[in-house]
Amino acid sequence: LRNTVALLAPQLRDKVTVRTLLQDIPNVQCFPGKVNQVFMNVITNAIQATTARTDGAAPEVNISSCVDADHVVITIADNGIGMSAEVKARMFDPFFTTKPVGEGTGLGLAIVYGIVQDHHGRITVDSAVGLGTTIRIHLPVRYQRNQQQRA
Numbered sequence: 484l485r486n487t488v489a490l491l492a493p494q495l496r497d498k499v500t501v502r503t504l505l506q507d508i509p510n511v512q513c514f515p516g517k518v519n520q521v522f523m524n525v526i527t528n529a530i531q532a533t534t535a536r537t538d539g540a541a542p543e544v545n546i547s548s549c550v551d552a553d554h555v556v557i558t559i560a561d562n563g564i565g566m567s568a569e570v571k572a573r574m575f576d577p578f579f580t581t582k583p584v585g586e587g588t589g590l591g592l593a594i595v596y597g598i599v600q601d602h603h604g605r606i607t608v609d610s611a612v613g614l615g616t617t618i619r620i621h622l623p624v625r626y627q628r629n630q631q632q633r634a
Contacts, residue, residue, distance in 0.1 A: 487522040504547040508555045512625045517598045524591040532563025560617040566610040
């Protein structure tokens, strides 16, 4: 997460305040490059949502980590424009985008969803128009390739 925020620093400079509250968490069995892509896509969307506000609110993104039972939970919350129920229902659909033509492919969150599923994790989303969005990425500390191995 720290590396991802550092890579995004040029987009953030003097535009968005990013706060991190990263607890000590166990190592997660994963493909690090893929999980970093998840963070990059979600944080980039959060940045874009905050800078899309036109009401003068100071753009903020808060990133935290914690452990919940046998999962690591990464929370990325923004005070951006938020999503309607209709947009939220389609946000992981391939090629769905709310951005103007030429600005987005609609693949970022579809890729995020696939990577999290491949890691046997899940994503939860809370959003309200005008208030912002909170995305929680739940990744198991360890996962079994074959459910029958869990005896």
